[in-house]
Amino acid sequence: MRQATATANAAGLVVGYALDSLLGDPRRGHPVAGFGRAAGALEQRLYRPDRAAGAAFTALAVGAPVLLGVAATLATRRHPVARAALVAAGTWTVLGGRTLRHESRVMGRALRRDDLPAARGRLGHLCGRDPSALDEPELARATVESVAENTSDAVVAPLVWGAVAGLPGLLGYRAANTLDAMVGHRSPRYARFGTPAARLDDLLNLVPARLTGLLTIAVAPTAHGDRGRAWQVWRRDRNDHPSPNAGQCEAAMAGALGVRLGGRNVYFGRSEVRPYLGDGPRPEARHLKRAARISGAVGLAALGIAAAYPLTMGRLVGTVRRSALRGVHGAAAARVASRPPVGGVGRAGAARGSGR
Numbered sequence: 001m002r003q004a005t006a007t008a009n010a011a012g013l014v015v016g017y018a019l020d021s022l023l024g025d026p027r028r029g030h031p032v033a034g035f036g037r038a039a040g041a042l043e044q045r046l047y048r049p050d051r052a053a054g055a056a057f058t059a060l061a062v063g064a065p066v067l068l069g070v071a072a073t074l075a076t077r078r079h080p081v082a083r084a085a086l087v088a089a090g091t092w093t094v095l096g097g098r099t100l101r102h103e104s105r106v107m108g109r110a111l112r113r114d115d116l117p118a119a120r121g122r123l124g125h126l127c128g129r130d131p132s133a134l135d136e137p138e139l140a141r142a143t144v145e146s147v148a149e150n151t152s153d154a155v156v157a158p159l160v161w162g163a164v165a166g167l168p169g170l171l172g173y174r175a176a177n178t179l180d181a182m183v184g185h186r187s188p189r190y191a192r193f194g195t196p197a198a199r200l201d202d203l204l205n206l207v208p209a210r211l212t213g214l215l216t217i218a219v220a221p222t223a224h225g226d227r228g229r230a231w232q233v234w235r236r237d238r239n240d241h242p243s244p245n246a247g248q249c250e251a252a253m254a255g256a257l258g259v260r261l262g263g264r265n266v267y268f269g270r271s272e273v274r275p276y277l278g279d280g281p282r283p284e285a286r287h288l289k290r291a292a293r294i295s296g297a298v299g300l301a302a303l304g305i306a307a308a309y310p311l312t313m314g315r316l317v318g319t320v321r322r323s324a325l326r327g328v329h330g331a332a333a334a335r336v337a338s339r340p341p342v343g344g345v346g347r348a349g350a351a352r353g354s355g356r
């Protein structure tokens with residue numbers, strides 16, 4: 001049964017990835033959009049400008065999808081085909097690889113036509129920067145940085161959490177990442193309320209972001225990139241970014257493409273100056289197709305790792321955990337058996353003491 005469950009989880013991840021690659025995001029009734037509306041309604045009820053309220057909001061908004069995933073997992077414990085179908089549907093719902101690559105290519109076509117109004121209009125599909133004053137290099141830079149970071153957020157991290165924790169991992173990760181996009185930014189309203197959501201998202205992405213950076217280095221030649229240069233830039237610049245995770249992805253992408261990322265980012269009402277990552281020229285339209293190709297190759301590599309995990313390391317971890325639990329239970333039973341009964345004597349001693 002455990003082998004069938006592991007196979008079902010792995011198959012569900014593969015099928016869900018294939019659905020995302022073929023179909024992209026659902027055009028109507030996207031479950032993530034529905035979750036966002038529900039989370040927005042919950043925020044209106046719970047909002048206060050402090051971290052305690054933000055922690056309660058985050059716990060409820062993330063906990064509900066996790067519990068739903070746990071219930072579905074328990075219900076399909078003896079039904080591997082149903083389990084695979086649910087994991088496939090969940091994977092398709094939470095992935096965004098096809099849409100990410102599509103937006104990168106659309107932006108590249110607009111920039112190659114010198115159609116800055118169209119390019120500025122598309123930037124909102126990728127990030128929250130103010131595009132009104134951005135020229136071609138800045139629009140291209142914003143796109144490359146968004147593709148690099150979202151390859152982790154929208155592809156690698158969901159696959160990692162789906163491999164480790166199945167359907168609850170898929171749904172819980174996407175809920176946390178969506179909350180971070182909603183309230184995790186540094187605005188006056190969310191400076192404190194959004195901190196718990198932002199910290200949870202940072203924690204959940206610690207491993208996936210670093211895996212994304214390493215995979216970007218590994219697949220750099222698929223887009224005519226230099227693996228050695230990507231490795232050098234990643235090791236040198238990855239910790240310069242203010243985010244504990246985004247720099248891992250962006251530094252590797254900068255090295256793979258041979259460009260320089262970072263600089264001044266203008267958002268609506270505020271600006272940030274970030275350290276430069278990488279060497280070489282600023283990105284241009286021609287780099288966006290290569291960035292999309294690297295993102296796709298990273299996704300395929302991550303899928304291979306995620307699908308293999310339930311059948312290999314996942315089973316090993318489960319076996320070790322069950323052995324440890326049996327050992328704990330055995331030790332507890334031995335301690336109970338070795339205790340003298342109440343009163344300090346056993347039945348035989350009581351009989352002897354009574355003279356019978």
